[in-house]
Amino acid sequence: xxxxxxxxxxxxxxxxxxxxxxxxxxxxxxxxxxxxxxxxxxxxxxxxxxxxxxxxxxxxxxxxxxxxxxxxxxxxxxxxxxxxxxxxxxxxxxxxxxxxxxxxxxxxxxxxxxxxxxxxxxxxxxxxxxxxxxxxxxxxxxxxxxxxxxxxxxxxxxxxxxxxxxxxxxxxxxxxxxxxxxxxxxxxxxxxxxxxxxxxxxxxxxxxxxxxxxxxxxxxxxxxxxxxxxxxxxxxxxxxxxxxxxxxxxxxxxxxxxxxxxxxxxxxxxxxxxxxxxxxxxxxxxxxxxxxxxxxxxxxxxxxxxxxxxxxxxxxxxxxxxxxxxxxxxxxxxxxxxxxxxxxxxxxxxxxxxxxxxxxxxxxxxxxx
Ligand SMILES: NC(=O)c1ccc[n+]([C@@H]2O[C@H](COP(=O)([O-])OP(=O)(O)OC[C@H]3O[C@@H](n4cnc5c(N)ncnc54)[C@H](O)[C@@H]3O)[C@@H](O)[C@H]2O)c1
Ligand SMILES: [Zn+2]
Ligand SMILES: [Zn+2]
Numbered sequence: 001x002x003x004x005x006x007x008x009x010x011x012x013x014x015x016x017x018x019x020x021x022x023x024x025x026x027x028x029x030x031x032x033x034x035x036x037x038x039x040x041x042x043x044x045x046x047x048x049x050x051x052x053x054x055x056x057x058x059x060x061x062x063x064x065x066x067x068x069x070x071x072x073x074x075x076x077x078x079x080x081x082x083x084x085x086x087x088x089x090x091x092x093x094x095x096x097x098x099x100x101x102x103x104x105x106x107x108x109x110x111x112x113x114x115x116x117x118x119x120x121x122x123x124x125x126x127x128x129x130x131x132x133x134x135x136x137x138x139x140x141x142x143x144x145x146x147x148x149x150x151x152x153x154x155x156x157x158x159x160x161x162x163x164x165x166x167x168x169x170x171x172x173x174x175x176x177x178x179x180x181x182x183x184x185x186x187x188x189x190x191x192x193x194x195x196x197x198x199x200x201x202x203x204x205x206x207x208x209x210x211x212x213x214x215x216x217x218x219x220x221x222x223x224x225x226x227x228x229x230x231x232x233x234x235x236x237x238x239x240x241x242x243x244x245x246x247x248x249x250x251x252x253x254x255x256x257x258x259x260x261x262x263x264x265x266x267x268x269x270x271x272x273x274x275x276x277x278x279x280x281x282x283x284x285x286x287x288x289x290x291x292x293x294x295x296x297x298x299x300x301x302x303x304x305x306x307x308x309x310x311x312x313x314x315x316x317x318x319x320x321x322x323x324x325x326x327x328x329x330x331x332x333x334x335x336x337x338x339x340x341x342x343x344x345x346x347x348x349x350x351x352x353x354x355x356x357x358x359x360x361x362x363x364x365x366x367x368x369x
Contacts (some may be wrong), residue, residue, distance in 0.1 A: 011047060031069040038356050041285075048287075140344065141344075229336065
């Protein structure tokens with residue numbers, strides 16, 4: 001079938017909205033008509049070259065839509081179901097899946113990073129040449145064929161653009177606070193970076209009962225949104241930020257610091273914001289091949305812990321429905337997280353707005369064209 005998609009032909013180029021050919025779903029695959037796709041910084045890493053990937057590629061990994069058709073062998077997902085897409089599909093049988101870490105599934109990581117379906121071949125093409133799928137999802141498109149394991153069926157009484165955000169920013173952020181860091185009532189937290197991920201960490205910290213939620217960002221407009229989402233203190237990023245964090249935490253630093261930018265220098269700075277015995281959680285994705293210089297002497301003597309957080313340590317099938325229930329009961333404010341909706345044709349403007357700090361989260365609405 002013919003679909004419309006935003007294609008990235010090479011790094012440092014704009015997305016080009018064009019018509020592509022999409023094959024029918026094969027065994028254990030699902031055809032989804034996308035309703036919404038979030039504008040996550042991780043897609044922009046393909047543009048900047050921070051993440052390397054086969055090209056041309058259809059990016060987009062924070063999507064939700066309605067199932068159109070299913071391939072042979074898919075018995076538990078039906079046409080008409082609303083689905084949130086999972087960018088780290090898990091096999092349920094490998095070393096990590098069996099140890100309760102589906103976000104680290106080792107069976108599917110190969111084809112997912114090769115930009116194909118799980119059988120190693122793409123379903124997208126342009127004039128007979130292959131086009132690759134980012135994260136097996138390629139959700140900057142009107143339609144997508146995805147592995148069945150990437151589909152999480154969700155309640156139908158949630159707007160699909162809100163549901164889309166649960167597929168990356170909300171799971172990553174709330175999960176980082178709730179699962180990776182295990183924030184407890186009364187804890188102090190500091191969050192570097194108030195984009196879709198950082199704002200979700202703020203909401204997760206609030207949900208877990210943190211008493212201090214300190215937001216740090218370079219843009220003061222982002223700090224206003226952070227306060228609306230639960231930040232108790234806001235600090236403009238820069239040289240004086242660490243002293244302000246120490247002042248706000250009895251001179252010790254926070255129990256938990258989160259880096260949600262993806263810049264080695266910020267990761268290094270964030271460790272100084274952690275109290276002795278506390279934890280630094282790295283949620284931002286720094287460019288492939290870069291290093292972060294963390295002082296071993298301080299980590300040892302002050303018993304600081306550094307933890308990576310991939311997809312917020314969530315179990316998508318368990319947690320996407322839970323996060324939407326928390327939204328419906330008013331415990332997560334996902335409506336305010338979406339500050340702008342764009343048609344697919346305006347995807348380059350959507351990314352420019354993200355880079356300039358003009359939005360909490362932008363969302364591409366596939367029904368706006
Ligand atoms: N770990 C995961 O599983 C996972 C999942 C999704 C996204 N990510 C990564 O998380 C990071 C954030 O993603 P996002 O979509 O929220 O991005 P975003 O661009 O929406 O937000 C980043 C925020 O950081 C702020 N910022 C920039 N420089 C800063 C600095 N020096 N100090 C403090 N704040 C600064 C920006 O103003 C912006 O508000 C990216 O690196 C992204 O790739 C990781
Ligand atoms: Zn697995
Ligand atoms: Zn993302």
